[in-house]
Amino acid sequence: MLEIRNLQLEFRSDQQAVRAVDGVSFSIGPGETLGLVGESGSGKSVTALSIGRLLRTPPAFYAGGEILLNGRDVLKASNRELRELRGRGVSYIFQEPGVSLNPVFRVGAQIKESLRLHRPQAATEAEVVRLLQGVGIAAPEMRVKSYPHEISGGMQQRVMIAMALAAEPKLLVADEPTTALDVTIQAQILALLKDVQQRLGMSLLLITHNLGIVGQMADRVAVMYAGQIVETAPAQELLRRPLHPYTRALMQAAPRLGAEGGRLANIPGSVPRPGAMPFGCRFHPRCAMARPECSVQQPTLAVVEDGRQVRCPYWNSP
Ligand SMILES: Nc1ncnc2c1ncn2[C@@H]1O[C@H](COP(=O)(O)OP(=O)(O)OP(=O)(O)O)[C@@H](O)[C@H]1O
Ligand code: SF4
Ligand SMILES: [Mg+2]
Numbered sequence: 285m286l287e288i289r290n291l292q293l294e295f296r297s298d299q300q301a302v303r304a305v306d307g308v309s310f311s312i313g314p315g316e317t318l319g320l321v322g323e324s325g326s327g328k329s330v331t332a333l334s335i336g337r338l339l340r341t342p343p344a345f346y347a348g349g350e351i352l353l354n355g356r357d358v359l360k361a362s363n364r365e366l367r368e369l370r371g372r373g374v375s376y377i378f379q380e381p382g383v384s385l386n387p388v389f390r391v392g393a394q395i396k397e398s399l400r401l402h403r404p405q406a407a408t409e410a411e412v413v414r415l416l417q418g419v420g421i422a423a424p425e426m427r428v429k430s431y432p433h434e435i436s437g438g439m440q441q442r443v444m445i446a447m448a449l450a451a452e453p454k455l456l457v458a459d460e461p462t463t464a465l466d467v468t469i470q471a472q473i474l475a476l477l478k479d480v481q482q483r484l485g486m487s488l489l490l491i492t493h494n495l496g497i498v499g500q501m502a503d504r505v506a507v508m509y510a511g512q513i514v515e516t517a518p519a520q521e522l523l524r525r526p527l528h529p530y531t532r533a534l535m536q537a538a539p540r541l542g543a544e545g546g547r548l549a550n551i552p553g554s555v556p557r558p559g560a561m562p563f564g565c566r567f568h569p570r571c572a573m574a575r576p577e578c579s580v581q582q583p584t585l586a587v588v589e590d591g592r593q594v595r596c597p598y599w600n601s602p
Contacts, residue, residue, distance in 0.1 A: 285354065285487045286335065286374075286455055287311040290346035292331060293339075295558070302558035303347070304330050306511040307584075312455065317481065317488040319502030319519060321495065321534070325555045326508040328491045332457045335489075336370045337361070354454060377444045379460040384444055385432040391443045392415075392428025395450055402451035413448040420476055438469035442476065451481060456481070459491045465488035474501060475530035495535065499523050507531050510556050512565040513585060514595040526593065527599045529573045565596070573598060 293305035296540050298495045305327045312318045320328050325526055332588040333339050335351055337358055351358040353373050359368060378384050385392060391410050399407040400541050409428070416424035434442055441461065448456060458477060462470040478501060498505055502519040507528065515528040526532045553570040556562055568578040575598065585595040 285312055285314050285316075286489070287352040288331070288335075288349070289352070290349040291331065291334060291351065292346065293327075294341045294345045294347050296345050297343060297409040300559060301345070303561075304511055304558045305334070308349075308508075308511070308569055310506050310513060310516065312487045312489060313485070314454075314487060316504070317490055317502045319498040319505040320491045321493065321498060322508035323493075323506060323534075323551075323555050325557070327336060327511040327558075328508055329459055330491060331508070332376075332459055332491060334358075335455070335457060336374045336376065337366060338376075338394070339372075343545045371398075372453060374455045374457060375451050375453035376457045376459065377441070377448050377450035377452060377461050379463050382437070385440060389431075390428065391430050391432060391435070395428075395443070395447050398447045411450075415450055416443070418449065418480065419443070419446045420472075421446075435549075438465055438473065441465060441469075441473050444471075445480070447474065452484065453486060454487065455487045457489045457491075461490075464496070477501070488492060497521065507534070510561060511558060512566065513593070513597065514567070515593065516585075517592045521590075521592070524553070527588065527594045528596050529571050529599070530567050532571070533572065540579055567596075573601070 288311070289309050291305050291308045292303065294301045294303050308331055309319065320332070322328055330339060335353065335358060335443050347360050349359070353369060356365070356368060358370070358467050385391070395412045395415055396407055399411060412422045412428055416427055421427050421439060423441055427435070435443070461477065462473050465473060474497065477488065480486070492498060498519055505517060505519045505522045506513050507515040507530065509530050515522070515526070515531045522531065525533050551570060556566060562579070564579040564581055565571070565583050568574045571578065583595050583597055588594050588599065
């Protein structure tokens with residue numbers, strides 16, 4: 285369905301080029317949910333936005349790699365192919381529904397516009413109502429007439445999901461879809477996402493800081509650090525037994541997994557900026573297991589067991 289191979293993404297200015305994504309590879313199968321986790325600034329959003337080529341170029345520049353969506357390379361697609369691919373290929377929901385919805389149009393009109401763009405033959409009032417019903421909005425015939433500011437944050441996020449689903453995408457990218465919502469609404473939105481995913485057989489790329497959400501939603505997980513993937517594993521195995529020192533540190537920083545406290549707490553130090561990557565292993569200045577070699581040699585992402593991948597040659601050392 286989706287296969288990203290060795291993606292290299294730079295942000296260029298007159299003064300410099302910084303590499304925000306450096307050699308990222310992962311795939312998502314039909315109907316599968318991949319959780320993408322990592323601290324702020326690790327490159328999750330820019331990786332996700334690259335799938336629909338939504339980053340402005342310049343400053344963004346694709347320096348290498350392939351993004352295959354249904355077998356077609358997004359990075360080589362023409363403008364016409366891109367229009368088709370955005371929507372029917374991949375749709376997005378973001379953290380702040382209030383920001384993504386247009387305040388001056390009624391929600392019904394906005395969903396209809398999404399239909400008109402991606403499934404013109406279905407751009408009817410009845411389909412808008414059906415979509416709103418599908419995301420659990422009560423009295424949808426009334427709601428089509430509401431403006432975004434007249435409905436709650438949770439309901440706004442439901443509207444965003446309905447807009448994304450209007451295109452009937454093969455892949456839904458949800459970038460921190462519940463972070464801005466309170467915990468009860470969070471649970472409802474996640475349950476809704478899971479439900480529509482199963483109903484429609486979509487693939488889901490779920491970006492989150494919350495390991496509890498990963499455990500609840502994801503089949504597999506990719507952990508990102510400083511523009512690279514440092515570990516991939518089936519979700520339950522990763523939560524049970526994280527192998528990379530960074531993943532372990534993340535888990536130790538999240539003591540009450542699954543509870544509200546599942547949100548990642550800080551580990552000492554911070555993610556290096558793209559223009560200032562440390563030599564050798566990018567995690568070495570913060571790694572509890574670092575040894576002298578770590579500041580010299582950059583480790584590769586290697587298969588270690590049962591298809592798990594780890595970017596640390598010392599993961600199994602005492
Ligand atoms: N338009 C841009 N120009 C220059 N640098 C950018 C731009 N967009 C993102 N970056 C840089 O790319 C890096 C990765 O950013 P990204 O937004 O993908 O992080 P993230 O993992 O999604 O973080 P968060 O969890 O906070 O959302 C950051 O260092 C960021 O400053
Ligand atoms: S390579 Fe070294 S610094 Fe990097 S994660 Fe492994 S032990 Fe830590
Ligand atoms: Mg982000």
